[in-house]
Amino acid sequence: MSSILARLVSDLDIAVLERTPQGSFNMVSEMPEWLSTLIPETTVHHEALFLEDIFLFLDDFLERHASFWNQPTLEQITSGVWTEVLPDGKEQLLQATALFVQERPLLLLKVPFHQEAWPIYQHAREQRLENEQLVEEINKREVLLHCIVHDLSNPLSGIKGSLDLLLSEELVEPEDGNELVQLGIRQATKMQKLIRSILSTFANEVKPLVPTLIGEDIAPDINACMHEVAESLSATASLRDVHIKVDSDRSKDPVKVVGETERLERVLFNLVANAIRHTPKGRKITMSLREEGKYIEASVEDEGTGVPEDLVDHLFDRFSQGNDSIGQAGLGLYFCRITVEGWGGIIGYRPSASGGACFWFRLPKPIKNPPASE
Amino acid sequence: MLGSFAVGKTSLVRRFVSGIYSEDYITTIGARVEKKCITIEDRPLNLLVWDLNGEDKFQKLNMDYVQGSEGYLLVIDKTRPASLEVAHTLHQKAQIVLGDIPFILVINKSDLPDAWDAQEKEIEQLREQGWIIKTTSAKTGTGVDEVFESLARLIMQT
Numbered sequence: 001m002s003s004i005l006a007r008l009v010s011d012l013d014i015a016v017l018e019r020t021p022q023g024s025f026n027m028v029s030e031m032p033e034w035l036s037t038l039i040p041e042t043t044v045h046h047e048a049l050f051l052e053d054i055f056l057f058l059d060d061f062l063e064r065h066a067s068f069w070n071q072p073t074l075e076q077i078t079s080g081v082w083t084e085v086l087p088d089g090k091e092q093l094l095q096a097t098a099l100f101v102q103e104r105p106l107l108l109l110k111v112p113f114h115q116e117a118w119p120i121y122q123h124a125r126e127q128r129l130e131n132e133q134l135v136e137e138i139n140k141r142e143v144l145l146h147c148i149v150h151d152l153s154n155p156l157s158g159i160k161g162s163l164d165l166l167l168s169e170e171l172v173e174p175e176d177g178n179e180l181v182q183l184g185i186r187q188a189t190k191m192q193k194l195i196r197s198i199l200s201t202f203a204n205e206v207k208p209l210v211p212t213l214i215g216e217d218i219a220p221d222i223n224a225c226m227h228e229v230a231e232s233l234s235a236t237a238s239l240r241d242v243h244i245k246v247d248s249d250r251s252k253d254p255v256k257v258v259g260e261t262e263r264l265e266r267v268l269f270n271l272v273a274n275a276i277r278h279t280p281k282g283r284k285i286t287m288s289l290r291e292e293g294k295y296i297e298a299s300v301e302d303e304g305t306g307v308p309e310d311l312v313d314h315l316f317d318r319f320s321q322g323n324d325s326i327g328q329a330g331l332g333l334y335f336c337r338i339t340v341e342g343w344g345g346i347i348g349y350r351p352s353a354s355g356g357a358c359f360w361f362r363l364p365k366p367i368k369n370p371p372a373s374e
Numbered sequence: 375m376l377g378s379f380a381v382g383k384t385s386l387v388r389r390f391v392s393g394i395y396s397e398d399y400i401t402t403i404g405a406r407v408e409k410k411c412i413t414i415e416d417r418p419l420n421l422l423v424w425d426l427n428g429e430d431k432f433q434k435l436n437m438d439y440v441q442g443s444e445g446y447l448l449v450i451d452k453t454r455p456a457s458l459e460v461a462h463t464l465h466q467k468a469q470i471v472l473g474d475i476p477f478i479l480v481i482n483k484s485d486l487p488d489a490w491d492a493q494e495k496e497i498e499q500l501r502e503q504g505w506i507i508k509t510t511s512a513k514t515g516t517g518v519d520e521v522f523e524s525l526a527r528l529i530m531q532t
Contacts, residue, residue, distance in 0.1 A: 056407040060442060080436040081404030093403055114403050122401045124432050125379050132454060
């Protein structure tokens with residue numbers, strides 16, 4: 001080999017061996033360090049090496065391609081990558097290529113690029129394993145939580161039923177018992193709502209997504225939903241001296257979006273109920289609609305103090321709670337997100353011009369003539 | 375040795391060939407080839423074991439490696455249901471290249487607690503279809519020699 005070529009081969013850590021008619025190999029390049037540790041010390045001048053005795057992998061490769069050496073060819077054959085354990089315990093990746101150069105049968109042994117990529121493969125698989133374990137753990141906890149919530153639900157119904165009975169049958173003296181019984185009923189009702197909220201969230205996750213190709217005829221009217229929610233929460237808002245305003249007229253033409261009426265109302269209900277909790281007395285909450293190309297954007301804007309910056313990124317995460325959310329499960333906004341996303345929409349938060357909070361979501365408009373389902 | 379990544383293929387081979395076990399997970403790239411002499415029914419046999427990289431999205435299995443095999447162990451991890459799906463895929467690929475040759479489904483990591491009752495039914499169905507299924511623990515050594523020897527016996531019978 002020319003000195004330049006020899007230098008290149010050496011720098012690339014490649015061993016070049018020439019095959020003899022007897023099937024052994026003679027080293028024609030400098031011996032790479034990794035190879036010298038594997039060659040028996042008894043071998044003189046690195047000649048007549050029987051590689052299949054040194055590398056079990058090559059035993060198969062050379063045997064399978066024995067006919068390759070019969071006739072010089074421009075073709076070459078490259079093996080897969082294999083691992084050799086060096087005497088110091090270090091693992092070395094190798095790859096072999098059989099070829100003819102000027103009709104001389106050569107075998108190249110080289111360190112493939114995988115050697116450098118090894119830590120990346122290792123890290124990627126470790127991360128993947130960790131991820132699988134986490135997912136498994138989360139699944140187990142969710143099933144457990146679901147079971148617990150179900151188990152809580154039944155006795156709670158019993159407690160509430162008993163309290164209702166006490167009240168309706170006048171089994172307690174009004175002056176000392178009624179108020180306490182009513183308190184118990186209120187608390188039990190609140191807890192039932194919380195349980196329903198948790199169950200609904202889980203159920204929603206496992207439900208297949210509503211197809212986004214729903215037609216205009218069955219799509220909900222988001223304007224009507226807004227008015228419905230404003231009405232149902234008006235009493236709660238009044239108690240806090242908060243006014244709910246819907247920007248659009250109830251009698252206007254329906255504003256159809258992809259979704260389903262009951263859950264769409266729950267999304268709006270959660271956003272408005274949230275706003276009521278964060279709006280100071282005497283202020284208002286505004287619900288608006290506007291068209292955004294193929295989407296309809298709904299927003300709920302309050303005149304509170306807005307969401308602290310450090311909470312914004314996690315507002316729609318599961319069990320995410322604000323600083324003053326005592327008694328809240330942190331599932332309301334999460335429910336909103338997965339529901340809206342399930343319908344092909346997007347939900348978000350921005351500070352309002354008044355300094356309060358503005359929660360918005362966009363839902364696709366339904367198509368006019370959906371294709372008939374098969 | 376065919377199976378998803380991190381199901382314990384290399385650990386099983388090390389336990390079988392060298393009698394050692396390490397908790398450390400070192401991913402395999404390409405193939406490792408090991409040899410062990412065993413005696414089956416008074417006949418000495420040289421078992422060449424090809425420990426192949428697990429298939430995942432980072433690395434596909436080079437089917438060149440399986441050519442010439444006379445039998446294979448399909449290894450799954452008892453704690454990872456997804457490893458059974460990978461085993462199915464690899465089994466189909468192996469059948470295309472090798473035809474119907476002996477194989478054993480190895481449920482490794484038997485020392486760990488059960489994590490996937492849901493798959494028990496599927497395993498049972500495979501057993502009913504005639505699959506040979508054995509459990510092992512490379513960590514404790516339970517069932518390891520037996521599974522390699524069973525495969526060797528199956529190979530000798532064919």
